[in-house]
Amino acid sequence: MNRQIALIGAPTDIGAGTRGASMGPEALRVAGLRTALESHGLAVEDRGNLSGPTNPGLPPVYGYRHLEEAIAWNRAVHDAISLALADGRLPIMLGGDHSLAIGSISAVARHCRRVGKKLRVLWLDAHADFNTSVITPSGNIHGMPVACLCGHGPDPLTGMSDCRPAIDAAWVRQIGIRSVDQGEKRFVHEAGLEVFDMRFIDENGMRHTMEQALLGLDPDTHLHVSFDVDFLDPEIAPGVGTLVPGGPTYREAQLCMEMIADTGLLASLDVVELNPALDVRNKTAMLAVDLIESLFGKSTLMRREA
Structure with missing residues (x-):
């Protein structure tokens, strides 16, 4: 795993229905993200926050709310992630709402094609x-x-990437899904997305779920994790705008992150939808930092070195 990290804040809630995710990057910083990563021997450069248009709070036009603003923010994210990857750093995009993953993953996909890597995207989310x-x-x-x-x-x-589509649906593994709109559900099936929803996790356990989601990875794979904080159960993570009951517990989430870390292939990360306006004493941000640490090697178990 790359030990050179670039933190990139994208403070906007332009794509969300509830205001507040724009404060997510600062909440993660206040929760000690940089210090936590540095404690694991990582060299962390905080590149500050990107800038973009403010949220006008307008209704949808032709099925999109704030499309032009979302395009501007995603272009800024795309360029910043591209620069971090070109600099040889592992970018962590601090959202902001999850629409920003368009720019982030478009940049990652472009990078993978340039360097000849395969791409696997783990989409940790309550929603498809x-x-x-x-x-x-x-x-x-x-x-x-x-x-x-x-x-x-x-x-x-x-x-936004160097080809359209930016990615193939076969490269995505969605984990923790439990809220899908009816028309969206049909479209997910038509596209062939591989979805490990909460029923799958309930029936098979997080260990088997992650074994399936990580199947086929090899040293030539760039592993991107897009971590929506509403992936977690609201009982442990109330600070999100779209609460969906029945998500992974703390231990299930820790196991998920530890198994990703065990691959040694994590190469880029989104952390999105943290909403401090809805949180309790920054509890959700501190939990997110704890789980991000686990992505970078912190384990709850004492293990012998292989």
């Missing part, structure tokens, strides 16, 4: 985020990033 302007019930673009990355959406978002 596979809506389009036709089937969305809200018009919120944070419910559309996977669809846009797979080529279903407006040209400026689907064409």
Whole structure:
């Protein structure tokens, strides 16, 4: 795993229905993210926050809320992630809402094609985020990033990488899903996304789930994790705008992160949808930092070196 880290803040809630995710990057910093990563021997450069248009709070137009603003923010994210990867650093995008993953993963996919790496995307989320302007019930673009990355959406978002679509649906593994709109559900099945929903986790356990999600990885794989904090059960992570009961417990989430770390292949990360306005004494941000540490090698168990 790359030990050179770049933190990149994207403080916007432009794609969300609830305001507040724009404060997520600072909440993660206040929770001690940089110090936590440095305690594991990582060289961390905080590149500060990107800038972009403010949230105008307007209703949807032709099925999209704040499309032009979302395009501007995602271009900024794309360019910043591209620069960090070109500099040889592992980028951590601090959101902000999950629409920003369009820019982040478009940049990662471009990088993978340039260096000849395969890409695997782990989408840790309560939602499939596979809506389009036709089937969305809200018009919120944070419910559309996977669809846009797979080529279903407006040209400026689907064409942000060096080819369209930016990624193939077969490269994605969705974990923890438990809230999918009816039209979106049909579209997910048509696209062939591999989804490990909460029923699968309940029936098979997190260990087997992660074994399946990580199957086929090899040293030529770039592993990208897109971590929406609403992946977690609201009982332990209340600071999100879209609470969905029945998510992974603390131990299940820790096991998920530790098994990702065990691959040694993590090469880029999104942390999104943290909403301090809805949190309790920064509890969710501190939990997110704890889990991010586990992605970088912190283990709850004492293990012998192999």
